[in-house]
Amino acid sequence: MLGTLLERVGALLPKSFTISNLFPMLMFAGVNGLMLYWMSSRFRDVVHDYLSQSAGKQALIGFPILIAIALAAYIFSATNLLQREILEGKYLWDSPRRWLTPGQQKRIEELDKKFEATRKHRQALQDLNGKKRLLDARKLGYASNIGCQYSESADAAKAIKALNEKTLGYDDISAEELENAIALLVDELKNCAVDKLDANDSEKQAAILVDAHQSAVIARLEFAQKEAEAEYVDLYNEREFNYSRYRVAPTAMGNIAESVRSYARSRYAMNLDAFWSRLQKIVIGDDKFYSSLVDAKTQLDFTISLFWLTVCFTAVWIVGLLILKKSMLAFVLVAVGGPALSILWYQIGLQNYRAFADVLRTSIDLYRFDLLALLRVERPRGNQHEREIWQSLNSVIGYGEPGRLHYFDPPKKS
Numbered sequence: 001m002l003g004t005l006l007e008r009v010g011a012l013l014p015k016s017f018t019i020s021n022l023f024p025m026l027m028f029a030g031v032n033g034l035m036l037y038w039m040s041s042r043f044r045d046v047v048h049d050y051l052s053q054s055a056g057k058q059a060l061i062g063f064p065i066l067i068a069i070a071l072a073a074y075i076f077s078a079t080n081l082l083q084r085e086i087l088e089g090k091y092l093w094d095s096p097r098r099w100l101t102p103g104q105q106k107r108i109e110e111l112d113k114k115f116e117a118t119r120k121h122r123q124a125l126q127d128l129n130g131k132k133r134l135l136d137a138r139k140l141g142y143a144s145n146i147g148c149q150y151s152e153s154a155d156a157a158k159a160i161k162a163l164n165e166k167t168l169g170y171d172d173i174s175a176e177e178l179e180n181a182i183a184l185l186v187d188e189l190k191n192c193a194v195d196k197l198d199a200n201d202s203e204k205q206a207a208i209l210v211d212a213h214q215s216a217v218i219a220r221l222e223f224a225q226k227e228a229e230a231e232y233v234d235l236y237n238e239r240e241f242n243y244s245r246y247r248v249a250p251t252a253m254g255n256i257a258e259s260v261r262s263y264a265r266s267r268y269a270m271n272l273d274a275f276w277s278r279l280q281k282i283v284i285g286d287d288k289f290y291s292s293l294v295d296a297k298t299q300l301d302f303t304i305s306l307f308w309l310t311v312c313f314t315a316v317w318i319v320g321l322l323i324l325k326k327s328m329l330a331f332v333l334v335a336v337g338g339p340a341l342s343i344l345w346y347q348i349g350l351q352n353y354r355a356f357a358d359v360l361r362t363s364i365d366l367y368r369f370d371l372l373a374l375l376r377v378e379r380p381r382g383n384q385h386e387r388e389i390w391q392s393l394n395s396v397i398g399y400g401e402p403g404r405l406h407y408f409d410p411p412k413k414s
Contacts, residue, residue: 314338
């Protein structure tokens, strides 16, 4: 019976509202009902009496209750923006803002330090130019026609063995260690004709060993360069897509929101707050992309709704159970499980916000020229010209200041 009622109500409501607000409210009502059933004998009698009724009477009673829950969900949905902005730290008082913001600033500074260290390490590995140096040294060795005297006791061999052991142990290899191994092997290759045709057996064995070590050093170098490149990209993305370049919000969710504004400003000099509603008109025209945007927004609203409803449930029942003093087990479950679940919803909300922010960034990249055309503004001739156009639009539309824009007439339809 409940499934039939949900199907009828769901058909009347938008999908985004059903997922992001109605379902969480139904879960909230259901969990509160279970708690009441556990704590209140009178409520248990009401439930048993309801279940003993015929299907028709159950529907007659259940449908108004479901409508009331849907109405509560609709009222709750009107606060979606407020719920999100609170989690972004927009309405914090000065005292908690001053307490929270330094923690976010510290995370940014630590991330910047790691990024800078990785950037320097990546550049140092590129500056080694190890592969070319080894090949050039090998050519000089071949020209010398000196038979190889290389062995495992050579300093180069010991340095390469240390590199291999670090690789097997998943330890980081520094640019200095690679430089040392390369320099030692270069000296060996200059005095070793690896490809000598008339080499004796001992020279051939030494040539095979030095050739293997040359390949090993090049492999270690290329692996280190790929690892450094991957870490560089990961740290850059973490910094760029979780924090703004221009301001620090007091919460992690607020910084993700700021990262979208930062993206528009740093890439195109666009004030996104002034142009998002206008850009949205363009995005709506692309059904598939707009559907992806709505889906990402719905998932974000869903987890935020669950967060706030969990917080409300926890606060109400902690107070209620303290007053009732009926079950220590129920109090412990609510006092421990409620905050833990709230933290979980918040962390999931951060992930969903990152996905939503990525779709927003993509919409800026794909549709900004269409917005310029809609505003009858000339198409930019290059990236610098585009920044000048958006800066002028920011002044005229965003800030109401004097600016200079060049308009064009759309082509007439024949």
